[in-house]
Amino acid sequence: MQSQAEIQDFVLNGYLTYIPHVSLDCAIFGYHEQQLKLLLIKHVALGRWCLPGGYIKRTETLVEAANRNVKEKTNVDNLFLQQFKTFGDPGRAQFSHFDEKKWFEVTSVHIDKTSWLVDQTISVGFYAITDFSITEPQSDLTTTCEWFDVDNLPPLEFDHDEMVRDALHAMRIQLYHYPIGINLLPEKFTLSEIHALYETLLGKKLDISNFPKKLIALGLLKKLDEKRSIGAHRSPHLYKFDKEKYDQALQNGVVLS
Amino acid sequence: MQSQAEIQDFVLNGYLTYIPHVSLDCAIFGYHEQQLKLLLIKHVALGRWCLPGGYIKRTETLVEAANRNVKEKTNVDNLFLQQFKTFGDPGRAQFSHFDEKKWFEVTSVHIDKTSWLVDQTISVGFYAITDFSITEPQSDLTTTCEWFDVDNLPPLEFDHDEMVRDALHAMRIQLYHYPIGINLLPEKFTLSEIHALYETLLGKKLDISNFPKKLIALGLLKKLDEKRSIGAHRSPHLYKFDKEKYDQALQNGVVLS
Numbered sequence: 001m002q003s004q005a006e007i008q009d010f011v012l013n014g015y016l017t018y019i020p021h022v023s024l025d026c027a028i029f030g031y032h033e034q035q036l037k038l039l040l041i042k043h044v045a046l047g048r049w050c051l052p053g054g055y056i057k058r059t060e061t062l063v064e065a066a067n068r069n070v071k072e073k074t075n076v077d078n079l080f081l082q083q084f085k086t087f088g089d090p091g092r093a094q095f096s097h098f099d100e101k102k103w104f105e106v107t108s109v110h111i112d113k114t115s116w117l118v119d120q121t122i123s124v125g126f127y128a129i130t131d132f133s134i135t136e137p138q139s140d141l142t143t144t145c146e147w148f149d150v151d152n153l154p155p156l157e158f159d160h161d162e163m164v165r166d167a168l169h170a171m172r173i174q175l176y177h178y179p180i181g182i183n184l185l186p187e188k189f190t191l192s193e194i195h196a197l198y199e200t201l202l203g204k205k206l207d208i209s210n211f212p213k214k215l216i217a218l219g220l221l222k223k224l225d226e227k228r229s230i231g232a233h234r235s236p237h238l239y240k241f242d243k244e245k246y247d248q249a250l251q252n253g254v255v256l257s
Numbered sequence: 258m259q260s261q262a263e264i265q266d267f268v269l270n271g272y273l274t275y276i277p278h279v280s281l282d283c284a285i286f287g288y289h290e291q292q293l294k295l296l297l298i299k300h301v302a303l304g305r306w307c308l309p310g311g312y313i314k315r316t317e318t319l320v321e322a323a324n325r326n327v328k329e330k331t332n333v334d335n336l337f338l339q340q341f342k343t344f345g346d347p348g349r350a351q352f353s354h355f356d357e358k359k360w361f362e363v364t365s366v367h368i369d370k371t372s373w374l375v376d377q378t379i380s381v382g383f384y385a386i387t388d389f390s391i392t393e394p395q396s397d398l399t400t401t402c403e404w405f406d407v408d409n410l411p412p413l414e415f416d417h418d419e420m421v422r423d424a425l426h427a428m429r430i431q432l433y434h435y436p437i438g439i440n441l442l443p444e445k446f447t448l449s450e451i452h453a454l455y456e457t458l459l460g461k462k463l464d465i466s467n468f469p470k471k472l473i474a475l476g477l478l479k480k481l482d483e484k485r486s487i488g489a490h491r492s493p494h495l496y497k498f499d500k501e502k503y504d505q506a507l508q509n510g511v512v513l514s
Contacts, residue, residue, distance in 0.1 A: 021278045022345070022379055058377055062345040086343040086381045088279070088319040120315055122279055124343045124379075173510060177430050253430060257514050 007107045007142070015116035018055035024062065024124040025053035025160065026070050026081065027167035030132025030147055031184050034200050037132045037147040038164065040156070041073055044142045045103035050157035051164070052145070053123065066126045074145050075138040079128035080250075084170035085163075088122035092159040106142060127167040129201070131184055172202055175211075177253045179220050179246050188238040190228060194221075212239075214256050219245050264364045264399070272373035275312035281319065281381040282310035282417065283327050283338065284424035287389025287404055288441050291457050294389045294404040295421065297413070298330055301399045302360035307414035308421070309402070310380065323383045331402050332395040336385035341427035342420075345379035349416040363399060384424040386458070388441055429459055432468075434510045436477050436503050445495040447485060451478075469496075471513050476502050 028039040040049040054069035056062060066081045104110060111117055137145035148154070150168075155161065175198065185193055191212045198211045215221040222242050227235040285296040297306040311326035313319060323338045361367060368374055394402035405411070407425075412418065432455065442450055448469045455468045472478040479499050484492040 019278050019345075019377055019379065021276050056345065056379075059347055061347070062343065062379070083342060085340060086319065088276075088313065088381070090316055090318070120276055122276065122313075122319070122381075124345070169510065173430070173434050176433065176512065176514075253426065255433065255514050257433075257512050 003141070004108055008109045011109045011111055011115060011117065014055065018057055020116045021119060021121050022124070023053055023055055023121050024066050024069065024126060025051040025087075025163055026066055027051055027125070027127040027164055028070065028074070028076060028079065029127065029129045029150070029167075029171065029201075030135065031129055031197065031200060032131055032133040034196050035132075036150040036200050036203075038150050038153060039074055039076070039132075039137060040146060040148050040153075042144045042146075043157075044106050044144075045099045046157050047099070048157040049148070049154050050160045052143075056124075062124055063126075066124075070128075073140075073143060074135075076130060076135045079130055081126040081128045082170075082174065083124060083126050085125045085166050086122060087125060087159055087163060089159070090120070093121055093123070123163075125163050125167060127171050129171070129180065129184065168203075175201060176257045177255065179215065179241070179249045179254070179256075182241055182243075182246060188224060188226065188228075188240050190236040190238060192236065194239070211256060218249070218254060218256075220249060220254075260398070261365055265366045268366045268368055268372060268374065271312065274314055276315055277373045278376060278378050279381070280310055280312055280378050281323050281326060281383060282308040282344075282420055283323055284308055284382065284384040284421055285327065285331070285333060285336065286384065286386045286407070286424075286428065286458075287392065288386055288454065288457060289388055289390040291453050292389075293407040293457050293460075295407050295410060296331055296333070296389075296394060297403060297405050297410075299401045299403075300414075301363050301401075302356045303414050304356070305414040306405075306411050307417045309400075313381075319381055320383075323381075327385075330397075330400060331392075333387060333392045336387055338383040338385045339427075339431065340381060340383050342382045342423050343379060344382060344416055344420060346416070347377070350378055350380070380420075382420050382424060384428050386428070386437065386441065425460075432458060433514045434512065436472065436498070436506045436511070436513075439498055439500075439503060445481060445483065445485075445497050447493040447495060449493065451496070468513060475506070475511060475513075477506060477511075 030037040030039060039052065041052045042049050052070055052073040056065040062083065063081055067079065070079060071077050132147050137147065139145050153164065156164065181194055181197060184197060194212055195208055199206050212221065219242055221239045224238045224240060226238045228238055229235045287294040287296060296309060298309045299306045309327055309330040313322040319340065320338055324336065327336060328334050389404050394404065396402050410421065413421065438451055438454060441454060451469055452463065452465055456463050469478065476499055478496045481495045481497060483495045485495055486492045
């Protein structure tokens with residue numbers, strides 16, 4: 001949020017606009033040239049980093065709410081957000097690390113024990129994959145936002161360590177059933193490049209022919225009459241996605257292994 | 258619920274025990290000898306059938322709440338419930354078909370417009386698969402409960418048609434990543450029997466060697482030194498699950514296609 005007035009209104013009257021007891025959190029993975037990162041935010045009054053998230057307006061679908069929250073907190077827009085799990089165990093979001101003094105310094109708003117923000121909340125988890133090289137997370141009055149290496153994350157606030165683990169697990173299973181690569185690879189790419197994308201996202205070595213072969217068999221990848229020259233005797237064919245079949249497969253799911 | 262007193266207390270004071278604005282619904286699939294069914298309930302004051310579900314106690318995990326609700330409404334116990342999606346679109350659970358007069362006749366309780374039960378609610382969806390031949394759904398004061406053929410379901414209340422479609426889709430994707438069969442097949446079974454289980458759950462014909470072959474390769478299925486005699490020249494080998502590897506695979510996920 002950008003101003004104290006906005007924050008004050010949110011703390012006092014937010015329950016009229018948003019559904020109480022329900023929040024959402026988003027694991028935004030960033031891929032670029034064989035590196036995988038995760039977008040985290042640090043709230044001014046909390047000691048640890050956590051996933052970006054927020055509340056759901058009474059007039060929004062869950063996906064609309066997730067997109068708005070990610071945009072507000074990170075300036076990352078129009079992601080293909082996938083819901084993966086809802087978290088609701090008792091005690092999941094203790095505010096024991098919440099620094100009330102610090103919060104008041106920045107916002108001039110008290111949150112007392114009867115606030116709608118303090119009562120038990122379940123959270124709907126989403127994940128997305130974007131290209132971290134073209135997204136510039138931005139910070140605001142109450143939060144800082146940064147990319148972190150997925151293999152080297154700090155310990156997170158609330159139950160967000162569990163959320164990240166479950167988001168990675170869900171994303172890795174969905175890779176076997178939904179195509180991926182548009183917006184993460186150049187428009188024309190080699191089989192090695194898409195192979196590297198799958199290896200990085202899955203976090204393991206794969207048989208080189210595995211995913212690309214199946215993508216070609218299903219008509220999702222088209223071989224072009226073009227090669228890329230990358231050295232003496234090395235000029236691999238270029239490929240591109242069949243956008244129509246790609247969108248169909250995103251809709252209906254496929255078996256890619 | 259069994260008594261009017263219980264229902265009255267739930268309508269008036271339920272928000273103290275349960276998390277408001279959040280419910281859950283369960284798609285309980287029933288398999289037996291190549292038939293797939295779905296468990297539905299009909300509420301006394303609603304015109305259409307719907308999935309069994311209810312509210313979440315503030316002291317329960319989501320899975321505990323799902324199990325308690327299924328047990329209360331259907332007398333089906335200890336299912337392996339899998340969360341698949343949360344539903345929260347505005348207008349998803351209109352009570353436009355709710356027959357207030359009928360409800361009052363049965364329960365002697367009014368639900369007015371300020372009740373915690375009437376405000377906007379998101380619902381966490383679970384699914385499970387059980388053997389319908391050994392479960393006897395039971396009805397109570399406000400609900401009737403029955404098995405329906407999955408290919409011949411009545412139109413459902415609220416957004417439950419969408420829930421059933423999404424539950425089937427999620428279950429079918431998870432079949433490629435988690436073992437299934439314990440409690441649905443006899444302890445010792447033939448490859449044809451487990452093949453038929455997969456075909457019925459997936460709702461399509463499969464290459465006979467597909468899933469069983471991979472289950473054997475991963476050590477999840479063990480070939481026994483026993484055959485079943487089913488006629489002249491027909492005595493297929495029997496198999497059973499390796500329980501330890503089965504439980505590990507349920508925990509960590511595998512690739513079964």
